[in-house]
Amino acid sequence: MTDFSFTLKKTEGMARRGEITTAHGKIQTPVFMPVGTAATVKAMTVDDVWATGAMIILANTYHLMLRPGPERVERFGGIRKMMGWEGPLLTDSGGFQVMSLGDLRTIDEDGVTFRSHLDGSKHRLTPERSTDIQRMLDATITMAFDECTPFPADHDVAASSMRMSMRWAERCRKAFQRRQGYGQFGIVQGSVYEDLRRESVEKLEALDFEGYAVGGLAVGEGQQAMFDTLEFTTPVMRADKPRYLMGVGKPGDIIGSIARGIDMFDCVMPTRSGRTGQGFTRRGPVNIKNARHADDPRPLDEQCQCPACTRYSRAYLHHLFRCDEVLGLMLLTRHNITYYQDITRAAREALDEGRFAAYHKEFDETYALGDIEALS
16 A cells, blocks of 8 residues: 655646555646535546546545435445546535535534535534545545635634634544545645734644635635635745645636645536536637537637537537437536646646746637637
8 A cells, every 4th residue: 555645746836746646546736626515526437537637536525425325335336436537536525515604503612513415314413523424425535524614704704714624624633533645734824814824824824634625715715815815825824735626616716726735626516517518628708509600610629629519519519408318418528627627737838848837828818719719
């Protein structure tokens, strides 16, 4: 067995090129993790996901504890074996989903009591229970259980929320069963306040997690506020551990966050958008349902090598969505995941070659052109 480790290979400004070694394989960073909430990346087989270049996927503690249940998953040897995914897998702690339940949950110092969104049944999640569920799921990377601070929040509210999350993080660390090649990440909180983010980093680093996430962003604060927060947060985080920005995001958010020192990303946007007819391209997003695509023989993105782009026209994709054919959302979802893998792979290559700043500039300029301009 191998130890869980992070190797920092190159830097350019704040941007980083690295490699994470785990019990279930190596992960090249920067990396985007497709979201497999209920142990499936929606509308894709695991072979399809692997073919896009994905090296790690994410599953959700909250949803899997409700069904099929962690004990059942454990009997199958873990969620990776159950779903047929052979690479590394990260599970979020359930904290964000529980906090999103509003009136269906009650929080106290010990944890959270909530009612299932499925059937109203009552459940309890504590730092210890969340950590143990993730062990039963056999997650390669376990996330600490935290409170996702709402936005906006004044300084006092953000401070109280962050400090409780830090107390919970200590309990999670004590509950985590260390195994070779497995890791646990702490989550930096503190809203958009520099002093709180610094305090959170200090408290988490004293616990010596295998990696650290930045939580509480992409919750309505806007891109510039997110970038500003990263610019004063990542410089005080350890350079020898991976950094994960949770729930981000749009393509420009990802490239801009790589430039600010982030290594790992996840977001439901590419799969959710694919199911509703939005495709991401190098010249910005495209709504394939728009009538202008009905007679367009071009591929969705001429540089993309996914099946949607190499085998089919925009006109055909438009037809599939207009007819509510399942194949349409399958093709567009695979395209979007491929696109997200392509842009992070290009970022890695640019960092390897010392030209990330140029890549970042070209990416932003091309994306801003918009798809309409591509017709002229």
